Amino acid sequence: MKNLLSQNNLDLLHEINFSISLVEKEFPQGLSQTKKWVLDAFQDLTKEVSRNLKLLTVCDASYFPSIFDRTNQASDIIRYLSNYYVSILHRVKPQDAFAINFLHWLHAQHSQTKDKEFIIADGNFSIEQNSKNPVNFPILYRLPISSNLRIIHYPLFFHELGHYLFSCHFLELKDLIVDFQNIVESKFHIARQANDAIYQQDLRDKIDTVDTWYSWLEEFFCDAVGLTIGGASYLYTFSHYLRTEGRSAFSKDFNALRLSSHPVTWLRIKFLCLRAKKLGLTSEANSILETWKNIAETHNITHEDYHGFYDDDLQEHLTQTLDDMLIEADPISFSDYHNNDSSSNYIHLVNEAWRNFLNDSFGYFGWEKEMIGNLSLIPIEY
Amino acid sequence: MMRSPLNISLINSVNTLLLHYKLLDNDLESEFGSDEVEFAQQSLSDFFENIHPYLDEINKQHQTSLKGLQPEWRKFIRSFAQAKRNRMKYKSTLFRKIRIDFSETQTNNKEALSNLISSLNELRLFIDEEQLNKVNLFY
Numbered sequence: 001m002k003n004l005l006s007q008n009n010l011d012l013l014h015e016i017n018f019s020i021s022l023v024e025k026e027f028p029q030g031l032s033q034t035k036k037w038v039l040d041a042f043q044d045l046t047k048e049v050s051r052n053l054k055l056l057t058v059c060d061a062s063y064f065p066s067i068f069d070r071t072n073q074a075s076d077i078i079r080y081l082s083n084y085y086v087s088i089l090h091r092v093k094p095q096d097a098f099a100i101n102f103l104h105w106l107h108a109q110h111s112q113t114k115d116k117e118f119i120i121a122d123g124n125f126s127i128e129q130n131s132k133n134p135v136n137f138p139i140l141y142r143l144p145i146s147s148n149l150r151i152i153h154y155p156l157f158f159h160e161l162g163h164y165l166f167s168c169h170f171l172e173l174k175d176l177i178v179d180f181q182n183i184v185e186s187k188f189h190i191a192r193q194a195n196d197a198i199y200q201q202d203l204r205d206k207i208d209t210v211d212t213w214y215s216w217l218e219e220f221f222c223d224a225v226g227l228t229i230g231g232a233s234y235l236y237t238f239s240h241y242l243r244t245e246g247r248s249a250f251s252k253d254f255n256a257l258r259l260s261s262h263p264v265t266w267l268r269i270k271f272l273c274l275r276a277k278k279l280g281l282t283s284e285a286n287s288i289l290e291t292w293k294n295i296a297e298t299h300n301i302t303h304e305d306y307h308g309f310y311d312d313d314l315q316e317h318l319t320q321t322l323d324d325m326l327i328e329a330d331p332i333s334f335s336d337y338h339n340n341d342s343s344s345n346y347i348h349l350v351n352e353a354w355r356n357f358l359n360d361s362f363g364y365f366g367w368e369k370e371m372i373g374n375l376s377l378i379p380i381e382y
Numbered sequence: 383m384m385r386s387p388l389n390i391s392l393i394n395s396v397n398t399l400l401l402h403y404k405l406l407d408n409d410l411e412s413e414f415g416s417d418e419v420e421f422a423q424q425s426l427s428d429f430f431e432n433i434h435p436y437l438d439e440i441n442k443q444h445q446t447s448l449k450g451l452q453p454e455w456r457k458f459i460r461s462f463a464q465a466k467r468n469r470m471k472y473k474s475t476l477f478r479k480i481r482i483d484f485s486e487t488q489t490n491n492k493e494a495l496s497n498l499i500s501s502l503n504e505l506r507l508f509i510d511e512e513q514l515n516k517v518n519l520f521y
Contacts, residue, residue, distance in 0.1 A: 070394070136390065185447060210447035214450070214451065214452065
């Protein structure tokens with residue numbers, strides 16, 4: 001075991017050194033903070049791995065399980081940093097400038113993110129939030145390569161930023177989440193009281209329904225953040241991007257909903273449109289609702305059924321909870337950026353993009369290409 | 383101290399303290415700085431303070447929802463509650479009191495140190511066996 005751990009830790013030191021050599025080059029200004037974070041992280045990991053090697057020289061076999069764990073943790077993080085952060089930094093291209101500038105600007109508008117490092121990987125629109133990427137890591141956004149230069153897709157980043165705001169404000173939001181989960185619990189009635197198999201199953205369903213709402217509430221919150229930041233552009237993008245999802249966007253069975261990470265898309269659309277109307281986007285919301293009604297009819301779906309996970313009784317409570325959560329997280333509002341059409345106002349840009357796309361979907365792409373060309377040239381500095 | 387990418391996982395804090403106290407117990411010099419040890423102590427104490435009310439809740443009512451918690455913590459708490467009932471396997475103070483006490487380690491009290499090492503050893507074993515080594519200390 002001692003030999004095995006020594007070999008692996010020695011190898012890790014070489015992986016770290018090679019990764020550092022790849023990152024030590026010039027980067028676009030928007031990524032310079034991320035580069036510094038990654039280099040500092042590798043310095044910390046060098047100390048950790050060197051310490052493992054030293055411990056192996058002084059300790060007996062009773063220490064090996066802990067040194068094994070620490071070697072495993074260091075390997076995981078080194079490879080995670082190397083697979084994403086190092087490779088992205090190493091391969092960053094001029095075509096990435098628009099996305100980098102967009103997120104750099106969005107981060108600069110929020111006190112929670114103005115100094116926050118970030119990076120953009122390929123993949124479906126998302127933000128990496130898992131045990132390997134907690135709140136103290138640079139934010140890892142994912143952007144489909146086919147959406148890289150598609151301005152009308154970019155409002156989905158507003159939703160993803162919502163996940164980061166959720167993490168930042170978790171301690172303040174937690175009580176609101178618990179209060180809402182209590183309401184869900186109180187509305188879930190179990191008829192039978194006998195402690196038999198049916199009762200046990202009902203109890204299991206009730207627990208899972210309440211637990212599911214933890215993740216659902218986060219998603220509804222992120223939608224509300226997306227709408228608050230992007231206004232009509234978010235509403236249009238969200239609907240446009242998800243409306244070809246098919247039947248599963250309208251209906252899922254109980255077991256598919258149990259402990260699921262996302263609410264049914266149709267329900268999310270309903271809540272987005274409710275909020276949009278409150279924000280003065282009535283005609284936009286009505287047009288989206290009409291679109292989704294038409295798609296539902298195409299699938300021969302006539303009514304909504306959320307299998308007890310959601311009932312209209314919850315509407316008011318959910319709306320109020322989301323209002324309160326938004327107060328805590330305090331995202332910027334599209335209405336504050338409405339009349340400012342400067343070239344670096346990306347909220348104006350995405351709304352302008354949607355106006356163009358809806359007016360002339362064929363002609364839009366020429367306009368988009370020109371805008372991207374102009375904007376990509378602005379702050380990219382090597 | 384929070385900056386290091388390693389200072390995020392529960393298992394890392396457990397192993398920092400386990401290695402540190404075992405080195406001291408064997409009269410060897412610790413390889414861990416006081417800031418690292420204090421951070422691990424504080425984060426572990428906070429973690430158990432945070433989950434204590436949920437474990438009490440499960441103790442009162444075996445099947446209950448765990449509100450306001452991310453899925454990884456819910457899994458940890460449910461597994462920990464189950465492990466706590468397995469008194470043949472988990473016998474340490476931590477699994478009996480759901481509390482981890484570092485105060486007596488300052489006083490060269492060998493018995494306190496030995497108890498603490500037992501608690502940390504059992505916690506490490508529990509995390510490993512239940513494959514909970516991705517659980518983070520913070521949201």
